[in-house]
Amino acid sequence: MAIQLYDSLERRLKPITPSQPDGVIRFYNCGPTVYAPAHIGNFRTFVVNDVIRRLLELEFGPDKVKHVRNLTDVDDKTIRRAREESRPLADVTQQWTVKFHADCAALNCLPPHVEPTATGYIREQVDMIDVLMRKGNAYRAADGSVYFKVSSFEDYGRLSRVKERELQVGSALAGKVTAADADEKEDVSDFALWKAHKPDDGANAWDSPWGRGRPGWHIECSAMSKALLGETIDLHTGGVDLLFPHHENEIAQSQCCNGTTFARHWYHSEHLLVDGKKMSKSLGNLYTLDDLVAKGFSPMALRYALLMGHPRKQLNFMLDSLHAAESAMTTLHSFWQSIPDNVGRADDCDSVFAALHDDLNTPGALGALFTIVKRGPTNISKTAFEKALYALGLKPTAPHTPKVEIPAAITALAEKRWAAKQAKDFAAADALRQELAAAGWSMLDSKTDYKLEPLKK
Numbered sequence: 001m002a003i004q005l006y007d008s009l010e011r012r013l014k015p016i017t018p019s020q021p022d023g024v025i026r027f028y029n030c031g032p033t034v035y036a037p038a039h040i041g042n043f044r045t046f047v048v049n050d051v052i053r054r055l056l057e058l059e060f061g062p063d064k065v066k067h068v069r070n071l072t073d074v075d076d077k078t079i080r081r082a083r084e085e086s087r088p089l090a091d092v093t094q095q096w097t098v099k100f101h102a103d104c105a106a107l108n109c110l111p112p113h114v115e116p117t118a119t120g121y122i123r124e125q126v127d128m129i130d131v132l133m134r135k136g137n138a139y140r141a142a143d144g145s146v147y148f149k150v151s152s153f154e155d156y157g158r159l160s161r162v163k164e165r166e167l168q169v170g171s172a173l174a175g176k177v178t179a180a181d182a183d184e185k186e187d188v189s190d191f192a193l194w195k196a197h198k199p200d201d202g203a204n205a206w207d208s209p210w211g212r213g214r215p216g217w218h219i220e221c222s223a224m225s226k227a228l229l230g231e232t233i234d235l236h237t238g239g240v241d242l243l244f245p246h247h248e249n250e251i252a253q254s255q256c257c258n259g260t261t262f263a264r265h266w267y268h269s270e271h272l273l274v275d276g277k278k279m280s281k282s283l284g285n286l287y288t289l290d291d292l293v294a295k296g297f298s299p300m301a302l303r304y305a306l307l308m309g310h311p312r313k314q315l316n317f318m319l320d321s322l323h324a325a326e327s328a329m330t331t332l333h334s335f336w337q338s339i340p341d342n343v344g345r346a347d348d349c350d351s352v353f354a355a356l357h358d359d360l361n362t363p364g365a366l367g368a369l370f371t372i373v374k375r376g377p378t379n380i381s382k383t384a385f386e387k388a389l390y391a392l393g394l395k396p397t398a399p400h401t402p403k404v405e406i407p408a409a410i411t412a413l414a415e416k417r418w419a420a421k422q423a424k425d426f427a428a429a430d431a432l433r434q435e436l437a438a439a440g441w442s443m444l445d446s447k448t449d450y451k452l453e454p455l456k457k
């Protein structure tokens, strides 16, 4: 069965197919803006895209997939962060790129084949804007910024189904248009291709036919996908938050510039909610991978938990789901270890792949995996089981033993008790032991030392 994914543009399930005679699937996934650690909502998208990448390689062959994911390393947010920290922009973006790569590796996400940066493709972006200017799809405003003329592209809004009128009201209400921008633009729905240099941009400016400045955010994906994958790509993905305006704008820029279909297939994964709410700093429910590791969870449990919901439905994440994910990973690990090397009649895990090929039904695939586990280790071949785990990117690792953090007050009590015991004041030592037990800790003594352990509940 071919890999079927929902296409957000045509609004139907469609098989993923290559369009070029070389048979290579050209796959573009919008990457992160590198100015802070990515949160688990971002990682839901990247983990889902990693499963897509793995499935494509298993289906078409490892050399028949070209996966490009960009890094946004110049925009309002990155520049603001560099200014606040009085550091060069490249310093800040390098720091967060390294962190992003480390988090991706911990979550067992395969690195993309090419990971271009916006600042590495300024020439290509300028060239594209130049074509749009010459074709009449863009104009230069009085301040030197260049805008895309939305009314010049008949198909604008096809992806997001945003009508012109709603678009104007909606984007103005959403605060996506600043007052300064609005002054310069001919129409409120037009968007920036090139931003004229402002004092706040500091040294972050490049020369262009329209004066010094920097690219608008949307143009980078159009330019980099064209440079690395060609004018038409086979699969373009991202989080649903990027559908409008980012992806709508990418289509407008690319199709007006190149005169051909930009992406043959659009796939969007849904939002992650935490405890039923949208993640935000002010609600205190914005978790990074480090936050969860500090709470004692393993990155593999997070990956599992992120796959527990259907990627095209909102997933409500709770810390409790990580406990369930952690024990599921332990079960998978001991099952994997118990599979004998040679099995006569083996299940080939088709049910797992059937679920994944049917619009990336990851909860269905996990369910199928546990049905196999229930049938017992003598009914499955180890290779087939490992292939299914590989597709989901789940590494069967030994049970995770979280690092226990001992509160300072508990350490202080333990020290007091140890001193009392050394002084042979056994009554005091015993009272302190009871005090520790009441706080949930036990103290294991050796001749020369002691160890603190949390009491099992």
Ligand SMILES: [Zn+2]
Pocket (backbone or CB within 6 Å): 029, 030, 031, 221, 246, 250
């Ligand atoms: Zn993009």
